[in-house]
Amino acid sequence: MNPVARISLIVAYAVLALAALGRSSYQISTKLSEAPVPYLVSGVSALLYLVIAIALWRRWAGVALVGTAIELAGVLVVGTLGYVEPSWWADETVWTGYGSAYGWVPLLLPLAALILLVRERRARAARAVASSTAPSAATTGDAR
Amino acid sequence: MGIYTGVVYPLVLVVCAVLAIVGLATLAWPRLHRALKLITPAAFVAAGVQAVTVVALLLTGIDADMILALGYLIASVALLALLGIGRLGTPEAAAGDPDPNRPVLSPLQIARVDAAAAAIVAIALAVVSWRVYVILETAA
Numbered sequence: 001m002n003p004v005a006r007i008s009l010i011v012a013y014a015v016l017a018l019a020a021l022g023r024s025s026y027q028i029s030t031k032l033s034e035a036p037v038p039y040l041v042s043g044v045s046a047l048l049y050l051v052i053a054i055a056l057w058r059r060w061a062g063v064a065l066v067g068t069a070i071e072l073a074g075v076l077v078v079g080t081l082g083y084v085e086p087s088w089w090a091d092e093t094v095w096t097g098y099g100s101a102y103g104w105v106p107l108l109l110p111l112a113a114l115i116l117l118v119r120e121r122r123a124r125a126a127r128a129v130a131s132s133t134a135p136s137a138a139t140t141g142d143a144r
Numbered sequence: 145m146g147i148y149t150g151v152v153y154p155l156v157l158v159v160c161a162v163l164a165i166v167g168l169a170t171l172a173w174p175r176l177h178r179a180l181k182l183i184t185p186a187a188f189v190a191a192g193v194q195a196v197t198v199v200a201l202l203l204t205g206i207d208a209d210m211i212l213a214l215g216y217l218i219a220s221v222a223l224l225a226l227l228g229i230g231r232l233g234t235p236e237a238a239a240g241d242p243d244p245n246r247p248v249l250s251p252l253q254i255a256r257v258d259a260a261a262a263a264i265v266a267i268a269l270a271v272v273s274w275r276v277y278v279i280l281e282t283a284a
Contacts, residue, residue, distance in 0.1 A: 003233065003247040008260035011226050015268045018222055022215050030211075059245060103267075 001120045006056060009113055013053035016105065020046035020094045027091075035090035041078060045071070045094045045106070052113070065117045072110035075099055079107070145201060145284050152197045153277050159183075159190040160270035167262030170255060177255035180262055184227050191220050191269065198276055208283035213276055220272045229261045230254035 024042035032039055048071050055063035079098035082089055092101060099106030166183050170176040195217050202210055231237060233249030249257065 003249055004253050004256045004260065006247075007229060007233070007257045008264075011229060011261045011264050014226060015223065015264055018219055019268070022219050026212065026215060 001116050005116055009109075009116070010053055010056045012105070012109055013049050013056065013113075016094075016102070016109065017046060017049035017053055019102065020049055023094065038089050038091045038093040038096070041074075041093040041095065045074060048074070056113075061117060061121065064113070065121070068110040068113040068117065071106070072114065075107050075110065145206065145280070148197050148201060148280065149277070152194050153273065156190045156194050156273045157270060159186050160266045160273070163187050163269075164263050164266035167259045167266060170259035171263070174252050174255035174259070177251075177258060180255075180258055181228070184262070187227060187265070187269070188224055191224055194273060194276070195221060198280065201280060206280065206283050208279050213279050216272050216276045216279070220269055220276070223265050223269050223272070226261050226265050228258055230257035233257065 020042060024039060024046045027035075027039040028043055048067055052064055052067040052071065054060075055067055075095045075098055078093055078095035082096045089096065094102065095106055098104060163183055163186075166176060166180050170180045198213060198217055202208060202213060230249060231254070233247060233254055235248050238246045238248045
Protein backbone atom coordinates (compact mmCIF):
# COMPACT_ATOMS: atom_id res chain seq x y z
CA MET A 1 0.00 0.00 0.00
CA ASN A 2 1.13 3.50 -0.74
CA PRO A 3 2.71 4.71 2.55
CA VAL A 4 1.00 8.10 2.30
CA ALA A 5 -2.43 6.43 1.99
CA ARG A 6 -1.60 3.99 4.79
CA ILE A 7 -0.45 6.66 7.25
CA SER A 8 -3.41 8.89 6.33
CA LEU A 9 -5.71 5.96 7.13
CA ILE A 10 -3.91 5.41 10.44
CA VAL A 11 -4.35 9.08 11.36
CA ALA A 12 -8.04 9.03 10.39
CA TYR A 13 -8.68 5.84 12.38
CA ALA A 14 -6.74 7.20 15.37
CA VAL A 15 -8.90 10.35 15.38
CA LEU A 16 -12.10 8.28 15.08
CA ALA A 17 -10.90 5.96 17.85
CA LEU A 18 -10.19 8.95 20.09
CA ALA A 19 -13.64 10.44 19.39
CA ALA A 20 -15.53 7.17 19.80
CA LEU A 21 -13.54 6.09 22.89
CA GLY A 22 -14.19 9.42 24.60
CA ARG A 23 -17.87 9.41 23.77
CA SER A 24 -18.54 5.78 24.64
CA SER A 25 -16.48 5.69 27.83
CA TYR A 26 -18.37 8.74 29.11
CA GLN A 27 -21.75 7.24 28.15
CA ILE A 28 -20.99 3.76 29.50
CA SER A 29 -19.55 5.06 32.78
CA THR A 30 -22.31 7.60 33.51
CA LYS A 31 -25.59 6.47 31.92
CA LEU A 32 -25.36 2.92 30.58
CA SER A 33 -28.77 1.94 32.03
CA GLU A 34 -30.53 4.66 29.97
CA ALA A 35 -29.61 3.14 26.60
CA PRO A 36 -27.39 0.05 26.96
CA VAL A 37 -27.49 -1.13 23.33
CA PRO A 38 -26.47 2.17 21.66
CA TYR A 39 -23.76 2.88 24.22
CA LEU A 40 -22.31 -0.63 23.99
CA VAL A 41 -22.38 -0.45 20.18
CA SER A 42 -20.45 2.83 20.42
CA GLY A 43 -17.98 1.13 22.76
CA VAL A 44 -17.51 -1.79 20.36
CA SER A 45 -17.01 0.60 17.44
CA ALA A 46 -14.40 2.53 19.45
CA LEU A 47 -12.45 -0.67 20.17
CA LEU A 48 -12.73 -1.67 16.51
CA TYR A 49 -11.30 1.67 15.36
CA LEU A 50 -8.41 1.23 17.79
CA VAL A 51 -7.69 -2.32 16.59
CA ILE A 52 -7.79 -1.24 12.92
CA ALA A 53 -5.45 1.71 13.58
CA ILE A 54 -2.97 -0.59 15.34
CA ALA A 55 -3.32 -3.27 12.64
CA LEU A 56 -2.60 -0.73 9.89
CA TRP A 57 0.38 0.56 11.85
CA ARG A 58 1.78 -2.93 12.56
CA ARG A 59 0.99 -4.14 9.00
CA TRP A 60 -1.36 -6.87 10.18
CA ALA A 61 -3.15 -6.89 6.83
CA GLY A 62 -5.52 -9.75 7.72
CA VAL A 63 -6.64 -8.12 10.97
CA ALA A 64 -7.10 -4.76 9.22
CA LEU A 65 -9.11 -6.37 6.42
CA VAL A 66 -11.42 -8.27 8.79
CA GLY A 67 -11.72 -5.21 11.07
CA THR A 68 -12.72 -2.84 8.26
CA ALA A 69 -15.17 -5.42 6.86
CA ILE A 70 -16.83 -5.75 10.30
CA GLU A 71 -16.85 -1.97 10.61
CA LEU A 72 -18.55 -1.50 7.24
CA ALA A 73 -21.10 -4.20 8.06
CA GLY A 74 -21.75 -2.54 11.44
CA VAL A 75 -22.28 0.90 9.90
CA LEU A 76 -24.67 -0.50 7.31
CA VAL A 77 -26.63 -2.69 9.76
CA VAL A 78 -26.87 -0.09 12.56
CA GLY A 79 -27.56 2.72 10.09
CA THR A 80 -30.35 0.75 8.41
CA LEU A 81 -31.85 -0.49 11.70
CA GLY A 82 -31.89 3.09 12.94
CA TYR A 83 -34.34 3.94 10.15
CA VAL A 84 -36.27 0.63 10.10
CA GLU A 85 -36.65 0.17 13.88
CA PRO A 86 -36.05 3.55 15.56
CA SER A 87 -37.67 2.30 18.78
CA TRP A 88 -34.70 -0.04 19.35
CA TRP A 89 -32.33 2.91 19.77
CA ALA A 90 -32.88 5.05 22.85
CA ASP A 91 -29.91 7.21 21.90
CA GLU A 92 -27.53 7.67 18.97
CA THR A 93 -24.44 5.55 18.35
CA VAL A 94 -21.31 6.38 16.35
CA TRP A 95 -22.87 4.46 13.44
CA THR A 96 -26.38 5.97 13.64
CA GLY A 97 -27.49 7.51 10.34
CA TYR A 98 -24.53 5.79 8.67
CA GLY A 99 -22.19 7.97 10.78
CA SER A 100 -23.90 11.27 9.88
CA ALA A 101 -22.89 12.83 13.22
CA TYR A 102 -19.26 12.27 12.20
CA GLY A 103 -19.68 13.63 8.67
CA TRP A 104 -20.30 10.10 7.27
CA VAL A 105 -16.62 9.36 7.89
CA PRO A 106 -17.54 6.02 9.58
CA LEU A 107 -19.13 4.95 6.28
CA LEU A 108 -16.54 6.35 3.86
CA LEU A 109 -13.42 5.34 5.78
CA PRO A 110 -13.94 1.53 5.74
CA LEU A 111 -14.80 1.72 2.03
CA ALA A 112 -11.53 3.51 1.29
CA ALA A 113 -9.59 1.17 3.59
CA LEU A 114 -11.15 -1.96 2.07
CA ILE A 115 -10.35 -0.80 -1.49
CA LEU A 116 -6.71 -0.16 -0.54
CA LEU A 117 -6.33 -3.38 1.48
CA VAL A 118 -7.91 -5.59 -1.21
CA ARG A 119 -5.77 -3.93 -3.88
CA GLU A 120 -2.66 -4.56 -1.77
CA ARG A 121 -3.70 -8.19 -1.21
CA ARG A 122 -4.13 -8.74 -4.96
CA ALA A 123 -0.80 -7.08 -5.72
CA ARG A 124 0.90 -9.32 -3.13
CA ALA A 125 -0.74 -12.41 -4.62
CA ALA A 126 0.38 -11.39 -8.11
CA ARG A 127 3.94 -10.85 -6.86
CA ALA A 128 3.90 -14.28 -5.17
CA VAL A 129 2.74 -15.94 -8.42
CA ALA A 130 5.38 -14.05 -10.43
CA SER A 131 8.18 -14.99 -8.04
CA SER A 132 7.09 -18.66 -7.94
CA THR A 133 7.01 -18.92 -11.75
CA ALA A 134 10.26 -17.01 -12.35
CA PRO A 135 12.62 -19.67 -10.86
CA SER A 136 10.87 -22.47 -12.78
CA ALA A 137 11.28 -20.52 -16.05
CA ALA A 138 14.92 -20.04 -15.22
CA THR A 139 15.25 -23.75 -14.50
CA THR A 140 13.63 -24.56 -17.86
CA GLY A 141 16.08 -22.22 -19.54
CA ASP A 142 19.03 -23.93 -17.83
CA ALA A 143 17.77 -27.34 -18.91
CA ARG A 144 17.91 -26.31 -22.54
CA MET B 145 -16.21 33.98 29.58
CA GLY B 146 -16.05 37.01 27.29
CA ILE B 147 -12.36 36.43 26.54
CA TYR B 148 -13.10 32.83 25.64
CA THR B 149 -16.09 33.49 23.34
CA GLY B 150 -14.67 36.70 21.88
CA VAL B 151 -10.99 35.88 21.44
CA VAL B 152 -9.89 32.31 22.21
CA TYR B 153 -12.65 30.35 20.46
CA PRO B 154 -12.51 32.44 17.24
CA LEU B 155 -8.69 32.17 17.32
CA VAL B 156 -8.89 28.37 17.48
CA LEU B 157 -11.38 28.26 14.60
CA VAL B 158 -9.26 30.57 12.44
CA VAL B 159 -6.13 28.49 13.13
CA CYS B 160 -8.07 25.30 12.28
CA ALA B 161 -9.33 26.84 9.03
CA VAL B 162 -5.83 27.97 8.02
CA LEU B 163 -4.39 24.58 8.98
CA ALA B 164 -7.01 22.74 6.90
CA ILE B 165 -6.57 25.01 3.88
CA VAL B 166 -2.76 24.86 3.95
CA GLY B 167 -2.94 21.09 4.57
CA LEU B 168 -5.15 20.51 1.54
CA ALA B 169 -3.01 22.89 -0.54
CA THR B 170 0.13 20.98 0.52
CA LEU B 171 -1.48 17.73 -0.63
CA ALA B 172 -1.75 19.28 -4.08
CA TRP B 173 1.51 21.24 -3.99
CA PRO B 174 4.00 19.56 -1.62
CA ARG B 175 6.30 22.56 -1.93
CA LEU B 176 3.99 24.30 0.57
CA HIS B 177 5.25 21.90 3.27
CA ARG B 178 7.45 24.69 4.63
CA ALA B 179 4.36 26.89 5.16
CA LEU B 180 2.59 24.00 6.85
CA LYS B 181 5.53 23.60 9.23
CA LEU B 182 5.21 27.28 10.15
CA ILE B 183 1.49 26.99 10.88
CA THR B 184 1.74 23.80 12.97
CA PRO B 185 3.15 25.63 16.07
CA ALA B 186 0.21 28.05 15.82
CA ALA B 187 -2.14 25.07 16.26
CA PHE B 188 -0.20 24.03 19.37
CA VAL B 189 -0.44 27.57 20.78
CA ALA B 190 -4.16 27.90 19.98
CA ALA B 191 -5.02 24.53 21.55
CA GLY B 192 -2.85 25.34 24.57
CA VAL B 193 -4.44 28.78 25.09
CA GLN B 194 -7.88 27.21 24.75
CA ALA B 195 -7.02 24.51 27.32
CA VAL B 196 -5.70 27.05 29.84
CA THR B 197 -8.70 29.38 29.35
CA VAL B 198 -11.30 26.62 29.69
CA VAL B 199 -9.61 25.15 32.78
CA ALA B 200 -9.52 28.65 34.31
CA LEU B 201 -13.24 29.10 33.53
CA LEU B 202 -14.08 25.72 35.06
CA LEU B 203 -12.05 26.51 38.19
CA THR B 204 -13.66 29.93 38.62
CA GLY B 205 -17.03 28.32 39.11
CA ILE B 206 -18.79 28.13 35.76
CA ASP B 207 -21.51 25.49 36.11
CA ALA B 208 -20.53 23.30 33.15
CA ASP B 209 -20.28 19.51 32.88
CA MET B 210 -16.66 19.29 33.98
CA ILE B 211 -16.07 15.67 32.88
CA LEU B 212 -17.30 16.34 29.35
CA ALA B 213 -15.46 19.65 29.03
CA LEU B 214 -12.18 18.18 30.32
CA GLY B 215 -12.65 15.11 28.09
CA TYR B 216 -12.95 17.27 25.01
CA LEU B 217 -9.99 19.39 26.14
CA ILE B 218 -7.81 16.29 26.57
CA ALA B 219 -8.93 15.13 23.11
CA SER B 220 -7.98 18.51 21.61
CA VAL B 221 -4.48 18.21 23.10
CA ALA B 222 -4.12 14.53 22.12
CA LEU B 223 -4.95 15.38 18.50
CA LEU B 224 -1.87 17.59 18.30
CA ALA B 225 0.37 14.51 18.52
CA LEU B 226 -0.74 13.59 14.99
CA LEU B 227 0.51 16.86 13.50
CA GLY B 228 3.77 16.35 11.64
CA ILE B 229 3.47 12.56 11.89
CA GLY B 230 5.52 12.31 8.68
CA ARG B 231 8.60 12.73 10.87
CA LEU B 232 8.20 9.06 11.82
CA GLY B 233 9.06 8.15 8.23
CA THR B 234 12.40 9.94 8.04
CA PRO B 235 15.48 7.73 7.52
CA GLU B 236 16.80 8.73 10.98
CA ALA B 237 13.56 7.66 12.69
CA ALA B 238 13.38 4.39 10.77
CA ALA B 239 17.03 3.60 11.54
CA GLY B 240 16.25 3.44 15.26
CA ASP B 241 13.42 0.94 14.81
CA PRO B 242 14.17 -2.80 14.93
CA ASP B 243 11.23 -3.44 12.55
CA PRO B 244 12.87 -4.11 9.14
CA ASN B 245 9.60 -3.44 7.31
CA ARG B 246 9.19 0.07 8.64
CA PRO B 247 8.73 2.37 5.62
CA VAL B 248 11.22 5.13 4.92
CA LEU B 249 9.42 8.03 3.26
CA SER B 250 10.80 10.39 0.65
CA PRO B 251 10.55 14.15 1.39
CA LEU B 252 7.59 14.33 -1.02
CA GLN B 253 5.78 11.54 0.83
CA ILE B 254 6.55 13.14 4.20
CA ALA B 255 5.00 16.39 2.94
CA ARG B 256 1.87 14.56 1.78
CA VAL B 257 1.51 12.60 5.04
CA ASP B 258 1.89 15.81 7.08
CA ALA B 259 -0.64 17.53 4.83
CA ALA B 260 -3.27 14.80 5.17
CA ALA B 261 -2.74 14.65 8.94
CA ALA B 262 -3.03 18.45 9.20
CA ALA B 263 -6.34 18.48 7.30
CA ILE B 264 -7.80 15.67 9.46
CA VAL B 265 -6.55 17.19 12.74
CA ALA B 266 -7.82 20.66 11.77
CA ILE B 267 -11.36 19.36 11.20
CA ALA B 268 -11.32 17.25 14.37
CA LEU B 269 -9.88 20.11 16.47
CA ALA B 270 -12.55 22.50 15.18
CA VAL B 271 -15.31 20.01 16.06
CA VAL B 272 -13.88 19.38 19.53
CA SER B 273 -13.54 23.14 20.16
CA TRP B 274 -17.11 23.67 19.01
CA ARG B 275 -18.30 21.02 21.47
CA VAL B 276 -16.39 22.75 24.32
CA TYR B 277 -17.93 26.08 23.26
CA VAL B 278 -21.45 24.58 23.32
CA ILE B 279 -20.89 23.10 26.80
CA LEU B 280 -19.61 26.39 28.21
CA GLU B 281 -22.24 28.50 26.42
CA THR B 282 -25.03 26.28 27.79
CA ALA B 283 -23.64 26.58 31.31
CA ALA B 284 -23.11 30.37 31.17
